Amino acid sequence: MAQLDLRGISKSFGDTAVLRDIDLSIADGEFLTLVGPSGCGKSTLIRIIAGLEPQTAGSIAVDGAPIDHLRPHERRVAMVFQSYALYPHMTVFQNLALPLTMARLTMAERLPLLRLLSPRRRRIMAGIGQEVGAVAEQLQIDRLLDRRPAQLSGGQRQRVALGRAMVRHPAVFLMDEPLSNLDAKLRVHMRSELADLHARLRATFVYVTHDQVEAMTMSDRVAMMHGGRIIQLGTPAQLYDRPANLTVAQFIGSPTINLIKGRIGRDDAIEIPGGRIGLATGLPPGAEVTVGLRPEAVVPAPLVPAFQDPVRLPARLHRRENLGPEQILHFDLMGTEKAGLTCRVMGSETVVADEPVDLLFEASACHVFDSAGERVDLPAPVTSSPPPVRPVAPLAGGPGA
Amino acid sequence: MQATLSTRTAPAGEVSPAAVMIRRMSGLFFVHAFLLAGAVFILLPFVWMLVTSIKPPEEVFSAELSFWPDRFYGLENYSFALTAAPVLRFALNGVIVCTGILVVQLLIAIPCAYALAKLQFPGRHLLFVLVLLALCIPIQVPALPIYMALAWLGLLNTYFSMMVPFFLSVFGIFLFRQFFRSFPDDIIHAARLDGMSEFEIVWRIVTPSAWPAIAAFSVFSIVAHWNDLYWPLIVISDINLAPPPLGMMYFADAETGSNYGALTAAATVLTAPLVVTFLFARRRFIEGITMTGVK
Amino acid sequence: MSAAALPFRRQLLWQKLTGAGFALPAFLLLLALHVVPLLVLAGLSFTDYELGVVTFEWVGLDNYAQAFSDEVFRRSLVNTLYYVAIVLPGSVILSLLVAVLVHQRKRTRSFYEIIYFLPVTSTLIAMATVWQFLLHPSLGVINAALRKLGFGEVPFLSDPDLALPTLAMIGIWQLVGFNMILFLAGLSSIPRDLYEASAIDGVGNGVDRFLTITWPLLGPTTLFVIVTTSITAFKVFDTVAVMTKGGPQGATEVILYAIYLEGFYYFRTAYASVLTLVFLTFVVIFSVIQTFVLDRRTHY
Structure with a gap:
């Protein structure tokens, strides 16, 4: 139906740059999520696509044709707002029918009183009524058509807002945090409904959220935004398994990824408090790095993982959160002041508190980030393009000196 | 990209960037024309009050329509x-x-x-x-x-x-x-x-x-x-x-x-x-x- | 009663005393300035009392009968309603239009706001004097402009057919800014995303936007503006007192001016009381509508 291409989109309000040179191609029928913390520019970007705000620079094209000069309704997009933006004075039916009446009736046929004169109008309205009925049935709101928005529950309003977007059969659905006003349970339910809807409609979805779970569960691809830029674009698995930088690593995944400060030793291994990780990073000795470890990659020794040559760190249990099927264990690393590690283990077996245990993980499970927070790719056997080496101030002495 | 652009026909009802510009400018023009006309109606007595208060009697009483006084007479009037x-x-x-x-x-x-x-x-x-x-x-x-x-x-x-x-x-x-x-x-x-x-x-x-x-x-x-x-x-x-x-x-x-x-x-x-x-x-x-x- | 309850009761008593003490001055003034005068007014309306005369007699409904058959009073009532009938639509429609257009302006908004609000803050008597000068048949700038355009002189204030509409025009001039501010407040309470949603739904031009979103959602504000404007217009007095004194040929006799003349010029106190009560009846009717309208405000 529609491929969406953004080229060099920038937006600034006065001196404040909100979006910086965004390039993004969204394939026909793709579900793409813009995710990021508040203020990262994701909402501004979707509003620019909708035509509600002009970009400062750059161009947007649908199927190769620029749409920058078109008004919102001429762009073949529909939008679901965070607040739903239902017209409070209209019934559900009128809310759903509005986009169609606007498109199909002439100005004269829409004017009060004057519209009663047109026989054509009645015919068109009958057609619109059928279409609205069909959409309402799909969304199971056909019994609510006579109600006003104020008489609906949050979930019902959400469906009406979706329906209003659907009746027009737009090429692109834009959704601005549509689930954030729902309670937790309903949100989980609507996630799967939205995914089903996308599968059924095969339309292009651009979805904005600050909730990484929504981003991970529904999307074909996720664009993580930060400071007005897309800092990583990829499938949910790519973002989780190969975060491009510290910001992505920390934003995606719950509980949050473990981060350990370390530095490159003389023998190329990474030295961290209480241990060392034998990984060739290609960074010069003395370079400071941050090691990221997903909580499920760390296993307390009593559980005896099938690791070959794991890294061992002595630690002591600090706090335990039992979630039923799994538990989150917070450890303090021995011999350090504040450093800790969180691990996630299946089942609810107890790891004895107050007794030092070894935490095990494989070196290959580590994500290494350089001092600028960028991912260092591991390992790097073929050096067709050597990783950028950043100048690092030489350290006075080796570790442990 | 350029090729796709030229071969593609614009969907019906679409408008060129120039037309958009003209539409926007003419809209602005009418809005401000209306608001300014209203503003003149509102301001007329204030402006005329100020102007007349510095006019000498012969100019006030002349049937000629003149805005600014030829002779400044403000001191006399106010005193x-x-x-x-x-x-x-x-x-x-x-x-x-x-x-x-x-x-x-x-x-x-x-x-x-x-x-x-x-x-x-x-x-x-x-x-x-x-x-x-x-x-x-x-x-x-x-x-x-x-x-x-x-x-x-x-x-x-x-x-x-x-x-x-x-x-x-x-x-x-x-x-x-x-x-x-x-x-x-x-x-x-x-x-x-x-x-x-x-x-x-x-x-x-x-x-x-x-x-x-x-x-x-x-x-x-x-x-x-x-x-x-x-x-x-x-x-x-x-x-x-x-x-x-x-x-x-x-x-x-x-x-x-x-x-x-x-x-x-x-x-x-x-x-x-x-x-x-x-x-x-x-x-x-x-x-x-x-x-x-x-x- | 337990011993512990005693200090609590004492405290409550003390609070009641302070409360009553705080409210007392206001309560006494309320009696002296509103309740008693209203009762006196009602009483007077059944007498033949005239200020300065020592004695009076009860005359029952004579004054009421006289008022309703009085040609002058009936004319003043008709004139007042005629004035309201011009000022009401004129100022409401104009201010709504101005408010909608000003609301969309960003940089020039405060510029227009200041200008349109200026008449509200200025002394109407002084400005009425200026208007009188502006409308002067031979010296006024408006007639000078009309002459230049070839229309000839228009005797705005001395033609009985034109005098009241001319005063109404000045009434509109004074009220537009006030109503505009009320409408602007109403407009800013309409959520912006409704306009955005409607823009995406195809509500493309200003007329559609006004008909689908602005007008329905501004409904409560509009009703409210209509009622307050009616009350204000019904109380027209200043321009009449300064510019026409009821003339020419009674064409601008309005109800408050009639009350003023009867009560404080001819000192026919009892008769003026009746007129005042009629005036009050109208204002109360408007106010009741206003309360009803205010209740409807929460409707969405």
């Missing part, structure tokens, strides 16, 4: 306005009356509003109902009996007679009550525990927090009474006590009536205080005056 009639005295009377009314209004309305909002006392509901009813009685209704009482007491032609009907502002009571109701009870309880009397609580705790409401109410009260003609016209016959509107009316009726240069000069002097204050405190003014509209 005539200020000496032929006590125009400054009118302004001073306005200040005295407005201040007197406002001070008493606040002194009476604030404690009453606090009592209505936060205290239990017998007759509270009755009082509030009376306040609501009194809200819709304009001054012209009790004017006759109050006038009779003042005449009987021999108090006509005094500042007091000009101020007394307005000492009670039911609108002020209503407004402050709404404001005080949202004042946290916990702070009042804490103040009581600290040993404050209710009197101190009203004036040292609650009143300072109601500053925005008081400011807005003050603007509303001052504008209303600076510009009020009806009541002073009834009780004041001594021209030296006249507030601005009455003074202006007197000035226009006197033999100076056809000396439009001096007349507009006087109008300027009497209109200026409020208009200048408005220009400096626009937000407060708009808030204060429209408060009557959102009560």
Whole structure:
């Protein structure tokens, strides 16, 4: 139906740059999520696509044709707002029918009183009524058509807002945090409904959220935004398994990824408090790095993982959160002041508190980030393009000196 | 990319960027044309007042339509306005009356509003109902009996007679009550525990927090009474006590009536205080005056 | 009663006393300035009392009968309603239009706001004098402009057919800014995303936007503006007193001016009381509508 291409989109309000040179191609029928913390520019970007705000620079094209000069309704997009933006004075039916009446009736046929004169109008309205009925049935709101928005529950309003977007059969659905006003349970339910809807409609979805779970569960691809830029674009698995930088690593995944400060030793291994990780990073000795470890990659020794040559760190249990099927264990690393590690283990077996245990993980499970927070790719056997080496101030002495 | 662009036909009903630009500009043009036409209608008397106040009589009386005076005659007009009639005295009377009314209004309305909002006392509901009813009685209704009482007491032609009907502002009571109701009870309880009397609580705790409401109410009260003609016209016959509107009316009726240069000069002097204050405190003014509209 | 309850009761009693004390001055003034005068007014309306005369007699409904058959009073009532009938639509429609257009402006908004609000803050008496000069048949700038355009002189204030509409025009001039501010407040309470949603739904031009979103959602504000404008227009007095004094040929006799003349010029106190009560009846009717309208405000 529609491929969406953004080229060099920038937006600034006065001196404040909100979006910086965004390039993004969204394939026909793709579900793409813009995710990021508040203020990262994701909402501004979707509003620019909708035509509600002009970009400062750059161009947007649908199927190769620029749409920058078109008004919102001429762009073949529909939008679901965070607040739903239902017209409070209209019934559900009128809310759903509005986009169609606007498109199909002439100005004269829409004017009060004057519209009663047109026989054509009645015919068109009958057609619109059928279409609205069909959409309402799909969304199971056909019994609510006579109600006003104020008489609906949050979930019902959400469906009406979706329906209003659907009746027009737009090429692109834009959704601005549509689930954030729902309670937790309903949100989980609507996630799967939205995914089903996308599968059924095969339309292009651009979805904005600050909730990484929504981003991970529904999307074909996720664009993580930060400071007005897309800092990583990829499938949910790519973002989780190969975060491009510290910001992505920390934003995606719950509980949050473990981060350990370390530095490159003389023998190329990474030295961290209480241990060392034998990984060739290609960074010069003395370079400071941050090691990221997903909580499920760390296993307390009593559980005896099938690791070959794991890294061992002595630690002591600090706090335990039992979630039923799994538990989150917070450890303090021995011999350090504040450093800790969180691990996630299946089942609810107890790891004895107050007794030092070894935490095990494989070196290959580590994500290494350089001092600028960028991912260092591991390992790097073929050096067709050597990783950028950043100048690092030489350290006075080796570790442990 | 370029190839795809050229081969693709634009969907029906689509508009070119140039047309968009023209549409936007012409829209803006009509909007501003309408608003400016209205602005001219609004500003006409103000501008003409200022211009005429610096015109010599022969230019005022010439049938020729000319905007700017050939001969600057402002000094003569203004000095005539200020000496032929006590125009400054009118302004001073306005200040005295407005201040007197406002001070008493606040002194009476604030404690009453606090009592209505936060205290239990017998007759509270009755009082509030009376306040609501009194809200819709304009001054012209009790004017006759109050006038009779003042005449009987021999108090006509005094500042007091000009101020007394307005000492009670039911609108002020209503407004402050709404404001005080949202004042946290916990702070009042804490103040009581600290040993404050209710009197101190009203004036040292609650009143300072109601500053925005008081400011807005003050603007509303001052504008209303600076510009009020009806009541002073009834009780004041001594021209030296006249507030601005009455003074202006007197000035226009006197033999100076056809000396439009001096007349507009006087109008300027009497209109200026409020208009200048408005220009400096626009937000407060708009808030204060429209408060009557959102009560 | 337990001993512990005693200090609590004492405190409650004390609070009641303070409350009553705080409310007392206001209560007394309310009696003196509103309740008693209203009762006196009602009483007077059944007498033949004239100020300065020592004695009076009860005359029952004579004054009422006289008022309703009085040609002058009936004319003043008709004139007042005629004035309201011009000022009401004129100022409401104009201010709504101005408010909608000003609301969309960003940089020039405060510029227009200041200009349109100017008449509200200025002394109407002074400005009425200026208007009188502007409308002067031979010296006024408006007639000078009309002459230049070849229309000839228009005797705005001395033609009985034109005098009242001319005063109404000045009434509109004074009220547009006030109503505009009320409408602007109403407009800013309409959520912006409704306009955005409607823009995406195809509500493309200003007329559609006004009809689908602005007008329905501004409904409560509009009703409210209509009522306050009616009350204000019904109380027209200043321009009449300064510019026409009821003339020419009684064409601008309005109800408040009639009350003023009867009560404070001819000192026919009892008769003026009746007129005042009629005036009050109208204002109360408007106010009741206003309360009803205010209740409807919460409707969405």
